[in-house]
Amino acid sequence: MMRSICTFLFKASGWTFKSDLPKDLRSFIFLGAPHTSNHDFVPAMAVATLMNRNTRFIIKDDWVKFPMSLIMKPAGAIGLDRKKLAEAGHASNTDVMAQLFKDYKELVLMIAPEGTRKATDAWKTGFYYIAQKAKVPIVLGYADFPKKIAGTGPVIYPTDFEKDMKQIMDFYRNITGKVPANFKLDSRYQ
Incomplete structure (x- = not known):
């Protein structure tokens, strides 16, 4: 429901999806x-819907508890409780997130x-290490507000960290x- 509303708002306000x-x-x-405002949620959810894939995102565990679970879970949220992960002896968050690609047949x-x-x-830069551990590519997504264009850019298969960044x-x-x-762009890789 939330994704459908966001997709409707996206299209009704003149945005274009490119992929x-x-x-x-x-x-x-x-x-x-760029992630600069809570307003990013609408184009992000629209792109997630229009890509037509199992698109999910990680969020603090508190956001997937009732009553917020009624909104966040259908939007694609997966709760992450860092304290419980540490107590369970998980090596890192990147390991846990890479494991999701084994838990789901298809996952974005x-x-x-x-x-x-x-x-x-x-x-x-954890995203890069998650991609390496899960053996999946990185797709560059964007929402360009002045142009009202959102979608997908290049597909990067992680091979050379500095070059890829x-x-x-x-x-x-x-x-x-x-x-x-x-x-701002990451000043280490410009």
């Missing part, structure tokens, strides 16, 4: 950037690489988020 994903690419890490895991809606010079930064260089001042 040339191969039809047989069913499991991957999906980067969502949406991740906001900046890790915050505020401007940051250093992105979280530079390619990611080059792609996002000309994408503008809802709050432009809240988006």
Whole structure:
């Protein structure tokens, strides 16, 4: 229901979805950037729906408890309780997230690489290690607010961290988020 509402709002407000994903690419890490505002939720959910794949995202466990579970779970949220993971002896969050690709036959895991809606010079790079561990590619997703275009960009098969991160930064260089001042490229890879 939530995804349908977001897709309706997306289309009704004049947004365009662009994607040339191969039809047989069913499991991957999906980067969502720029992530500058809570307003990113509508195009993100629309893109998740329009890709026509099992698109999910990780969120704090509290957000998938009643009553928020009524909204967040159908939207694709998977709750992550970091305290319980640490107590259970899990090596890292990247291991747990990579395991999801074994738990689900097809999975698109949406991740906001900046890790915050505020401007940051250093992105979280866990997405790269999750992709490596799960042996899945990384698809660059975007929502360009001034142009009202959202969708999928290049598919990157992780092979060379530095080179791949530079390619990611080059792609996002000309994408503008809802709050432009809240988006920075990772200064380590420009």
